[in-house]
Amino acid sequence: MGRIQLEKVSKSFGDVEVIPPLDLTIEDGEFAVFVGPSGCGKSTLLRLIAGLEDTTSGKVLIDDADVTQVSPSKRGLSMVFQTYALYPHMTVRKNIAFPMRMAGLSEDEQEKRIMAAAESLNLTDYLDRKPGQLSGGQRQRVAIGRAIVRDPKAFLFDEPLSNLDAALRVGMRIEITEMHARMKTTMIYVTHDQVEAMTMADKIVVLQAGVIEQVGSPLELYSAPKNLFVAGFIGSPKMNFIEGDEASKHNAKTVGIRPEHIDVVESGGAWTGTVGVAEHLGSDTFFHVHDTGLAETLTVRALGNVALNHGDTISLSPRVNEMHRFDDQGLRIA
Amino acid sequence: MSDRRLPRLLQSPAVILLLIWMLIPLGMTLYFSFIRYVLNSLRRPEWTKPALSNWRGFGNYEFVLENKDFLLAIQNSLFIVCSILFLTVILGVLIAVLINKAFPGRGIVRVLLISPFFVMPAVNAVLWINMILDPVLGLQGLAVAGINDLISSLQNAPVVGWFFSLWPQFEPISFRATQTSAIAVIMMVTWQWTPFAVLIFMTSLQSEDQQQKEAAILDGAGAWSQFRFLTLPHLARPIAIVVMIQAIFHLSLYAEIEIVSRGNGNKNLPYLIGEFANNNIGAASATGIFAVILANIVAIFLLRMIGKTLME
């Protein structure tokens, strides 16, 4: 079990309120991802759940038990840090054994769990090395191993992959997702990487300045963002925002349309402009289109290779039914 | 010209200077330790000039080994050095860990803690032996007299008088005596050098990784376990540095021993060298070579021990 609830939880450092009171529930077995720009309070929220920070007000509940005053180690949660936080003087084996040693488990049981964790994480060959002799990916695996052996109610990850190179990141992302599918333990995962959020999450929590902007499944956030912030934050490349006459036509203050929802046509599209930068990736082509009279730049994504280059005139046809409309407050109009 | 030669050439002045710096005194000591060389001798005036014709082989070494003070001096050197190292490292770690936490007035406390290190050794010794440890006029004498006065006045009190009449009179300890003078030296040097240890450990504690601590907290490690498994291993290297530097310094303690008891009962090797050097340079040099050997043994032994116990 591992149902985590935050009730009116707030956090201030001195006079600065980093997290205004917020409510959030993460169901047992869920993979929840916190995303948001740097400094929005993702790590702080995670540390509040872990108990590494005291709440200024409000309650943290795990499986309906109030743990607000319970010490971090008694909450039954495991955390994986961005910097791995391995114990540098201990071998991999001792690192993984540490939480069990603190809990006073028998040597046999420790050994059994170490071997199981090492096998599932491909660490068997490195058990007698020190963390300094491992690569970044291996270190991250050790940190995960140390988290697994405690058999926690929930795993907390604070940007665990951000120190890895792109290829390793993809591999580890898949491993963690598989681990979740296998263990079905609650996981809370902090990232500012869109792709990680979209691919791994059951539930994404979008934060801005400590405020939850929207909670929902990746596709909900993609197809029905509640406000301009979420609309701009989720999706890559970013959604195009258009104000003025074009927006008024749709009875909105702002309309948003994703780059993949604008089609490039031979001629006679609703919008025309000149191509600025054209990024030919082979599978896709991204155009940054200027002089449309709608916005400074429109980003357009076309499938496959489209033979238009810098300075060419481009004709665009937006899919009107994929447009998102927002009112004066930046909120979504249904 | 090969690639290596130019850098080597440019390094050489420094290397040569250092070699000369080290080798000449060591060479001279070795040379003197194998010849008869005294400052005054009416009977054998030829011994007052160092010369190869006065070759004595290992005679000086035998002479030193047979001296009744030699073994005592080695024992005493080891006793003093090891006690000081033990105390300064333990006190240093404790104090450094204590003042590593933020508290009001931490800056001032730190400066005050470091200040004993800036007192000159001779002044430090005079202060301690006369003003603190003196059995009559020092703090110790005053404190013991005060306690005795208090007890004797309480012996006449009504109800509880019988209890205090069972108490003995306390005797102040004389730290200039044969048995205790080494203790006095250990106390004053520990007081002076603990700040050095604190300073080194404090800087090291500041570079301790806080996320490791948090991970350990989540892993269920209490304050002691965190100290034992994270802080102490982290401090292993600084402890080794403190031990090395102090071992070198304290094997050559002189001023304190001179001031406390004039070497009465607690000569160490340098003091013995000093005594020999009043006349017999040959014996003094031989003792010096013994001191070098001892210093090396001590350093190797201590470093091994620290490496084993702290690094797991």
Ligand SMILES: Nc1ncnc2c1ncn2[C@@H]1O[C@H](COP(=O)(O)OP(=O)(O)OP(=O)(O)O)[C@@H](O)[C@H]1O
């Ligand atoms: N111990 C602290 N004292 C004061 N302010 C803090 C402290 N820890 C965090 N903050 C502030 O709280 C805010 C949120 O910080 P937090 O680390 O949670 O951000 P984040 O969303 O994790 O950012 P990033 O993506 O860069 O890791 C920041 O403005 C930060 O300056």
Ligand SMILES: [Mg+2]
């Ligand atoms: Mg963070």
